[in-house]
Amino acid sequence: MKIEANDKEVQDIFALGYFKIPRFQRPYSWTDEEVINFWDDVVIRDYEHYFIGSMVVYQTEKPYYGIVDGQQRLTTITLMLAAIRNAFLDYGDENLAKGVHQYIEKANIDNIPEYVLNSETSFPYLQGYIQSFNKAEIQCNVGNEEQNLKSAFELINKKLYAIIPKVDSNEPYNDLFEERISPILETLKSLRKKVLSLKLVFIQLDNEDDAYLIFETLNTRAKDLTTPDLVKNLLLQKLRASNVTLDTFKLIWNGILEKFDNNGLEQTVVESFLYHHWLSKYGDTTQKQLFGEIKKYIDSSSKNDSENKSRLLLLEFQKNSDYYVSIVSPDNHQWSPEEKNSIYQSLKALRLFNVKQQTSMILSLIRAYREIKITLKALRPILWKIECFHFIFNSITSQRSSGSIAPLYSKYAQELSNTENSDKIQSINTNLVRKLKEKLPSFDEFEVDFMDLIYTKNKQRDKKVIQYILEKFIGQNINGLPIDYNSASIEHLLAQSKGDEEIVGSIGNLILVDKTTNSEELKNYDFLKKIEILKDKNYPLDEHLLNATQWTEEEIKERGKAMSHKAYNEIWKL
Template sequence: MKIESEDIDIENLLAGRFFNIPRFQRPYSWDDENIQDLWDDVMGAKGEDYFIGSMVVYREGKQEFSVVDGQQRLTTITLLLCAMRDAFAVLGETDLAEGIHQLVERKNRSNKNEYVLRTETSFPYLQEKILKFGDPEISTLPELVEEQALKRAMKLLTEKVSSLVQAIDIDASITDDDKHGVKVDRLIKLRESVLNLKVIFVKLENEDDAYLIFETLNTRGKDLAVTDLVKNHFTKLLKSKGAVDSVKLKWGGILESIYESAADITSDAFLYHFWASRHESSPVKKLYSVVKKRVDAKNARSYLDALVRDVEFYRAIHEPSFMWTKNEKRVAASLRAIQVFRVVQPTPALLSLVRAYKDGKIKLAKLIEAVEAIERFHFTFTAITSSRSSGGISGMYSSFGRKLFEAEDSNQAGMEIKSFIQKLRERRPSVEEVTLGFRDVIFTNSTTKQKPLVRYILRKFAEQDEFKFAGDWDDLTIEHVAPQALIGTDSWSEANVGQLGNLFLLDPKKNGELANKSFAEKKNILSAGHYSVPRALAYTEVWNPDTVRSHTDAMAVMAHDVIWKI
């Protein structure tokens, strides 16, 4: 492997070379903080030499290089050059604007204009909307995740450059006749600071060396995600043979599905759970090496297609409003509950279950049975008793996901699900543990952390008792039988006023009418209006902290033995 390196400033770097951003690189993703750091470097340089890091490339021609490391920085510097070019143009300084533009676009050896920075993933948005000097020829262009990042970065850099110029307009010490010249001088100084920035320019001779360096750099502390490394591996195995780059398109679709989701999901987490639902679970830090060993030229395409398909299922698991139909609403409801519990261990199992259902390996009834079992288990195990697992739970889910994936037919899949549900049943907390846990679930106006869980629990009890409400479930409010105004009086504390036994769901209008009335008054109003209320409230004449505790404990037994029974 031949490696050359040199210290070089930005002006000389761009003046004699053209740079390609290969398809294995991540899309442009610098945020405001990254851009601010670069801006601070530029302002701190004050026209002098200032080192801003390294850049690794491999040679594609005499003057052509593909970027292995440093593309985010190179792209941002190019955007800054465009912002300065446009600022000179606004001032009517065409020669200065065109002088900078020569570092953005210039003639190649065939005397054809060509952009110094060539990208595939953001083409043609970057070229038409930002790099082009003048109005774009294509007015309407797609603005996906990368394009939006480029647009935001260009806007921020344009604002920073403009602020330097606009500051002169409000400087009373500068006469109106001198302001134009001062603006030009200030932009020239900014230009010199940018062009004098220095990098360590590392050159390799071929693409294979670049892949090796890429992996080495990014497994030794660089900030590339597992996603980038896995994408790089697929790109290396599935090289494009024509005008259509299938890896780029398919991988872009995967990332787009994740980015567009309303759920808080990441590409790294998706890859981890995808793998754990099919193979032995591997820690995220070791996942790339495991994938690299198993995914080869023979099976890479099938794995990539599986990722494209599974990412939709993964999104549907975390975003219950996505993909599920009315006939599948019970599945969506259970998935929504699992999100309330903030539990991630079941994800490989859930992904495998949804995949099996979509593949026709299991019926909807079997999917509902399995997903509801997971919901019921984690309600008591996680949400109520906060039980901890030594790793056995995660292993159980991954093992089940793999076995279900490997099941050859519906009979074998059904047997795996039956065995899996039995394991959940055996791990359930006892009724005594659930009772203690119920006592600790609290909701008041000042203790709101568990409000989503409280609403979920109260709705399940209302459904169990077949309560009738005029409005939708989401419109109902949480009524405190003993009002919160009693907290701190007699023996009422926040703990017993906010306890489950003192709460039930009610429509907002009636809730407001009850306000801080006494227990007897509330009973009369609710009874006269034929409102659905918990049995303990209907058949009790005295309401005190002991009554609340008794009602809470009775709810816990009902929860364990009936509502959340597996």
């Protein structure tokens, strides 16, 4: 590997040729804070020969270079030069504007204008709206990267016009106007010099393969480089585009990211997806070691096999990203009525419990179902058993798994991924439930924590879990009619104003009713009156409510204990 490193100023680098941000690079992502810091260092602090770090490139063919490291800084410098150029135009000096523009766009060997900096991912926004000497008459959507560019460019312009005044474009150009703007033009020239005089270490490599290696070496330890960045880089290195203008593999990867973005999921969820997908099919690892495992898997074969593995893995990611999004964002997925009453309810409950250990197994199960390896009839009970376990283990007793639960799930997830035999799948599910039973807390422990659940207007931490519990106690129907739990509310049988908060808010004093019944019919009546109203409405009352002649702390505790017994031994029984 031949590497050349030299100190250069920005104006010398731009004079070398044309620079392209390769497809494996991250899009422009500088925040306002980073742009402001860069502007202040260049303009306000007025460092002489300000050093801005290194820039790593590889030469494709003279005079074209691919950027490996430094694209965020080079893009920001281009934005600054474009703002200075536009300011020269605002003040009527087209010659000075064209002088700056030669560092943004210049004629190639065929005497055709070409932008010095080119980025595939921001096309055509960067080129048409920022780099163009005359703003192009095009329509384009401002996506994630374009929004960052737009924000940065607007911020740079705001900073620029804070040190020079705006002018009236209709003001006549005469001697008085020229005298007034002369010091402003000098300020712009000074700023131009500062930007073009920025110094950096220019590192040049011979080819793209070396560039990928250097990119990985430079960034593997960087805090802001994520596993998805590294995986993308690795896969696109192995899967070179077969067409200059149509990069199918990059489009597939970007499509995966868009699925998460379109569902309002942060990019950190993409990292979790890659991790859980790997656990569900390939083997145990940690999130920190995931990229190393993927790289070892891809590189452990010949070049052709490595390319084939990369292609198949990318296609796996594409398909499984749909499954994963439905798991982590079930409200945004289109479920059939049968799926809504089973798969959706369990996924929603697991999100309520805020647990992730089971995700590799859930992904394996959903994948098996979507790929018709198991039926909904077979999927429904295993999802429910997993839901039952985590209701008791996490939601009520808040157990610590000591790191044993996630590996247990990944073991059975991998077994499930590697078979299509229905008897084997049933055996896997049975063995998983048996192992979960072994880890289940005792009833005595469950009862204590169950009885500690509380909901009042002052204590609402347990509200969602209590609502979930009360929904399960009622079931899906009352008198054969479906229940709209979205419009249900929790009613205190003994009014909150009539007793001790710990008693009034405990689970034994709570029922679930529709909001109209709660606010307009039950009101603040005493217990017996409320029960009479509920009987008239054929509400499914349990024996403690039907047989009670009074409603005191003793009856509330007795009902709570009975509910805990039914919950552990009947409703959520493994």
